[in-house]
Amino acid sequence: MRSEEHLLVEEQSISLKDSETSSKSEYIKNTSEEIATDKPRCLDDDYEVVYKRPKTLVDVSMHYCPGCAHSLVHKLIMEVVDEMGIQETTVGVAPVGCSVFAYDYMNIDMTEAAHGRATAVATGIKRLMPDKYVFTYQGDGDLAAIGIAETIHAINRGENFMIVFMNNAVYGMTSGQMAPTTLAGMKTTTSPLGRDTAFYGEPIRVSELISHLPGSFYVTRQAVNSATAVRKAKKAISNAFKYQKLRKGTCFVEIIGNCPSNWKMTPIEAAKFVDESMIKTFPLGDIKLPKGEDLKLLQEDK
Amino acid sequence: MKGNEALAEAAIQAGCDAYFGYPITPQSEVLEYLSLEMPKYGRIVLQAESEVASINMVYGAAGAGFRTMTSSSSPGFSLMQEGISYIAGAELPCLIVNVNRAGPGLGTIQPGQGDYFQSTKGGGHGDYRMIVLAPSSVQEMADFVFLGFDLADKYRNPVLILSDGAIGQMMEKVTFGKFKPNKVEKPWATAGKPDSRERNFITSLHIKPEEMEKHNFKLVEKYDLIRKDEVRFEEIDTEDAEYILVAYGLCARICHKAANLAREKGIKVGVLRPITLFPYPSKRLFELADKAKMMLTVELNSGQMVEDVMLAVNGKVPVEFYGRMGGMLPTPEEIVEKLENLIHKSHAV
Numbered sequence: 001m002r003s004e005e006h007l008l009v010e011e012q013s014i015s016l017k018d019s020e021t022s023s024k025s026e027y028i029k030n031t032s033e034e035i036a037t038d039k040p041r042c043l044d045d046d047y048e049v050v051y052k053r054p055k056t057l058v059d060v061s062m063h064y065c066p067g068c069a070h071s072l073v074h075k076l077i078m079e080v081v082d083e084m085g086i087q088e089t090t091v092g093v094a095p096v097g098c099s100v101f102a103y104d105y106m107n108i109d110m111t112e113a114a115h116g117r118a119t120a121v122a123t124g125i126k127r128l129m130p131d132k133y134v135f136t137y138q139g140d141g142d143l144a145a146i147g148i149a150e151t152i153h154a155i156n157r158g159e160n161f162m163i164v165f166m167n168n169a170v171y172g173m174t175s176g177q178m179a180p181t182t183l184a185g186m187k188t189t190t191s192p193l194g195r196d197t198a199f200y201g202e203p204i205r206v207s208e209l210i211s212h213l214p215g216s217f218y219v220t221r222q223a224v225n226s227a228t229a230v231r232k233a234k235k236a237i238s239n240a241f242k243y244q245k246l247r248k249g250t251c252f253v254e255i256i257g258n259c260p261s262n263w264k265m266t267p268i269e270a271a272k273f274v275d276e277s278m279i280k281t282f283p284l285g286d287i288k289l290p291k292g293e294d295l296k297l298l299q300e301d302k
Numbered sequence: 303m304k305g306n307e308a309l310a311e312a313a314i315q316a317g318c319d320a321y322f323g324y325p326i327t328p329q330s331e332v333l334e335y336l337s338l339e340m341p342k343y344g345r346i347v348l349q350a351e352s353e354v355a356s357i358n359m360v361y362g363a364a365g366a367g368f369r370t371m372t373s374s375s376s377p378g379f380s381l382m383q384e385g386i387s388y389i390a391g392a393e394l395p396c397l398i399v400n401v402n403r404a405g406p407g408l409g410t411i412q413p414g415q416g417d418y419f420q421s422t423k424g425g426g427h428g429d430y431r432m433i434v435l436a437p438s439s440v441q442e443m444a445d446f447v448f449l450g451f452d453l454a455d456k457y458r459n460p461v462l463i464l465s466d467g468a469i470g471q472m473m474e475k476v477t478f479g480k481f482k483p484n485k486v487e488k489p490w491a492t493a494g495k496p497d498s499r500e501r502n503f504i505t506s507l508h509i510k511p512e513e514m515e516k517h518n519f520k521l522v523e524k525y526d527l528i529r530k531d532e533v534r535f536e537e538i539d540t541e542d543a544e545y546i547l548v549a550y551g552l553c554a555r556i557c558h559k560a561a562n563l564a565r566e567k568g569i570k571v572g573v574l575r576p577i578t579l580f581p582y583p584s585k586r587l588f589e590l591a592d593k594a595k596m597m598l599t600v601e602l603n604s605g606q607m608v609e610d611v612m613l614a615v616n617g618k619v620p621v622e623f624y625g626r627m628g629g630m631l632p633t634p635e636e637i638v639e640k641l642e643n644l645i646h647k648s649h650a651v
Contacts, residue, residue, distance in 0.1 A: 089494045091366070094505075103503040109492035111365045112505035114388045117358035120350070124362025124370070125492070127346045128320055132494055150358070153351035 054078040056087050056107045063101060067267025069257030070098055072224045073166065074105050076234045077135070080241055081108065090133040091125055093118045095147075097139035098172035116147025119154035119163065126161050133244055134161040141171045144180040144206050151210070158215030158249035162240040165206060167282065168257035176262035180204045183281050188262070203281055207254045211288040217249030219288035223256040223279065225271040248294055256282055305443040305470045309373070309399060309463070310335035312447035317483030318397075319368040320346035322359035324378060327411040328467040329401035332373045353378040357385030357398075364394040365504040367491025369451055369483075373399035375467070376417055377408060386460055387426030390521075391506025395454035397447065398432070399463045401470040404602070404629040412629020413467035413552060415602035421464045422580045422610075429518060431525050432462045433532065434579040436550040440474035448481035453532065455486045457524055464579060466602065467629070468552045525581075534577035535586060539565070543572030545641060546590055548611050549600040550576050552631070557600050559634035564641060571641070579607070584614035591618035596648065598622045598641055600632060620648065 053059065057078040064071045081090055087108055094102035096115035103110035113121040118136035126134040143151050143165050151163070170188055171177040178188040178195060181203045185194040195203075211219040218240055222233035233255055240251035256278050260270035289295075303311070310332045313321060321340060323333040333349060340347035346363075350356035356372045363370040374382060379400040389396060400421065404414030419425075421434050433453050435446045443465060450461040495501045508514040538558055540546060545564075547557040554575035564571040574590060576583050591597070596619055599608040608623040615621060624640045626632045 088496050091492050091494060093362070100507060103501075103505065107495070107501050109495045109501055110503045111362060111492050112392075112503065112507055113361070114358060114384055117354070117361075117385070120355040120358035121362035121365075123348070123355075124320070124322065124359035124364075125366045127348065127359075128363050128366055128368045128370075129493060149351055150355050153355065 054082040056081045058105050058107050060104065062105055064098065065261040067258055067260040067270055068098070069166065069168065069224050069255065069259070071105075072230065073164065073233070073255055073257070074099075074102060076224075076230070076237050077137070077164065078106055079234060080238045083238070084241060086133050086241070089131070090135070091129070093122045093125070093134070093136040095136070095138040095142040096173070097142050099137055099139065099166065100173065102137050116142050116145070117150055118142065118147065119159065120150045122161050123154055123157070123159050126159060130160065130247070133241055135164060135241075136161065137164045138166065139172065140165070140167045140169065140179045140181040144204050148180075151206070152213070155210045155250040155252065156213045156215045158217070160244055160247045160249065162237075162244060162251045162253065164237065165252060165254040166257045167206070167254055168259035168262075169203070169278065170259055170262045172259055172262055181206070181282075183277060186277075205282065207252060207282075207287050210252060215249050216252055216288055217246075217294070218243050218251040218290060219254075220252070220286045221254040221256065221282060221284050223274050223284055225256070225258055225274040229284075243290065246290075246294065248290065254282070256284070303440060303476045304331055304473050305437075305440045305465065306331035306401065307335050308440045308444040308476045309447055309465075309470075310339070311478065312444035313371060313397075314339055314343060314345070315478055315483065316448045316451050316481070317369055317485055318345065318371055318451070320348075320359075320363045320370040322348050322350050322356040322363070322370070322372050324350050324353045324356050324374065326353075326375045326378045328403060328413075328470050329373050329375045329399065331470075332399065353381035354385065357382040357389070360396050360398075361385055361389050361392070361394060364389065364396040365392070365492050367488035367493050369455075369485060371397035371399065371451075373401065375401045375411075376403045376405050376414070379417060379420070383420070383426035385426075386432065387424075387428050387430060388506050389460045390426075390430035390432065391428060391517075392504050393458040393521075394460070394504065395451075395458050396460050397450045397454055397463065398460055399465065402464060402466040404627060410629045411467060413469075413602060413631070414627065414629060415466060415551065415553065415606070416604075416627070417464065418579065418601070418603060418606035421462055422582070430521060431528075431580050432460045433457065433528060433581075434462045434464050435534075436464050436577060436579050437469055438551050438554045438575065440469070440472060440476050443469060444476050444478065445481065448483075452484050455484075457528060459524065459528070464551070466552050468631070529581040532578060533581045533583050533585070535583040536575040536577060537586075538573040538575070540572035540574060540590060542570055543590075543593070544570045544595045545572070545645070546594045546597045547571060547573045547600060547637070547641075548576070548587070548597055548607070549573065550579060550607065553600045553602060556632055556634055557637060560637035560641075563634050563638050567638070569638075569641065569645070576607075582610050582614065584610070587611060587614035588616065588618070591615040594619050596620050596622060596644065598624060598637075598644065600637055601625045602631070603627060
């Protein structure tokens with residue numbers, strides 16, 4: 001049986017062949033013949049599939065810049081949705097910001113919220129459909145500036161959804177202005193000499209802030225700038241989805257995102273910048289974990 | 303029952319699944335009433351942290367396919383404009399109530415009609431319309447909730463009940479049972495994607511200009527259909543009227559009294575009360591202008607609806623205006639006196 005992986009690999013081989021083939025029509029003819037005969041061309045049966053696109057991640061090219069964290073985190077969320085088999089019961093809320101088009105990439109029902117209002121929108125959704133998995137996906141400008149009131153009140157009410165907080169310390173979509181999370185001294189288009197904390201205050205540490213609210217159930221800060229970090233971030237997202245079943249409060253997954261374009265760095269420099277600068281202000285790790293009875297409940301649930 | 307309470311009770315009877323609100327005078331009774339009553343029916347009621355949040359909760363719940371509403375008064379209604387624009391853009395059905403107080407700014411808690419422009423011409427950014435219903439009695443506060451929800455579902459459009467501090471606070475007899483909840487299927491809702499259909503998404507974003515304009519035209523088409531099919535108004539003694547008083551809501555009641563007073567004095571006065579402020583009964587006013595000598599618009603503002611009356615009659619007859627503001631109400635005698643002066647002036651010319 002021809003599988004999805006075969007197709008993926010074949011697509012790559014097609015693009016190779018395309019450059020080699022002088023006649024376009026011949027190439028089309030050849031490939032269609034091969035599809036018809038159901039013979040994968042370059043895949044040996046001995047190869048093992050180690051990676052494939054999650055099926056709930058729409059197969060289109062994304063608008064994100066090379067080295068951007070968004071595409072990676074979209075994928076992690078969709079991998080978890082696949083693994084848990086919850087496509088039918090998941091509703092996402094996209095923000096205003098770079099990830100405004102998240103609904104183009106996630107093959108689930110989604111709502112696009114006004115700037116900063118994602119947690120209010122998610123409240124409306126989750127309160128009426130308490131059995132669904134609901135999450136918001138928000139950037140630092142959206143969540144920590146214009147939407148901080150909605151964020152704090154939703155978490156204080158202990159709304160049973162997951163908030164994925166993408167913190168890259170700048171406004172991405174509007175091309176690199178200072179955000180509430182911009183590091184002290186960090187240069188942005190609106191802090192061209194570096195963030196002056198005497199004038200603008202220190203960057204807000206949202207995870208620490210909201211971890212003090214009784215309504216927050218699970219608060220963690222992760223990054224996606226290395227393979228290890230990505231694995232941990234996925235685990236955090238997976239936990240946050242699973243904890244929703246307990247109806248114990250808001251799960252908050254902050255992810256330090258790389259933003260090479262607005263940091264004016266190469267993707268590799270940006271990945272390094274996360275380790276060298278970002279995590280000094282925003283240390284990684286779990287900030288609030290379920291404990292005692294709650295943890296037991298979760299284990300029973302498994 | 304109080305107007306606000308009648309409206310709240312009607313929300314329950316009309317099958318409202320969720321109400322999100324924030325306290326503000328003179329409409330807090332809606333939130334209070336529903337906070338006690340909604341849980342008894344297993345419905346959702348939630349006091350939000352702001353009107354900004356409550357309208358966005360409505361956005362979420364409406365997008366998920368539920369019958370949902372919010373209410374507020376002028377300053378709070380201003381805060382909702384952003385959300386309403388998104389709701390209109392994303393074509394979500396919901397009911398919004400504005401118990402209009404006098405302004406601008408914090409203004410006063412007394413009745414006003416200063417939010418007419420904001421309510422009927424869009425209000426928030428962009429280019430959209432709400433269907434606007436203007437009750438003039440406690441009974442209509444209740445009845446228009448049923449009508450409002452049904453119109454919202456029919457057109458996938460936000461519907462506004464534009465009341466005022468007096469109608470909201472006054473007590474009158476009200477009967478229920480005439481209308482039934484009339485819920486419809488919403489296959490477009492974001493309630494979770496089954497294998498059997500493509501994903502649904504709720505958005506007002508159309509980044510490509512061609513697509514944005516296409517969406518704009520689609521909205522225009524819908525608004526034109528609403529203009530054609532949903533105009534509602536009430537006429538009192540207009541058959542032989544030489545002078546037409548045009549007023550909505552609370553002012554229409556006062557004008558009704560004024561018309562009776564004027565008739566006693568031998569002046570043939572009728573009243574045209576728009577019930578829908580959008581769509582506006584322009585066509586009927588245009589017809590009435592054939593027979594009338596003058597139209598006098600009475601409002602609790604500095605002159606807003608009068609512009610729509612002028613547009614409607616298109617210069618056929620003089621359109622005059624009389625307004626009180628700041629929570630002050632005109633008396634029927636005052637209106638008759640104003641009318642008499644205008645008639646005298648027109649004869650003098």
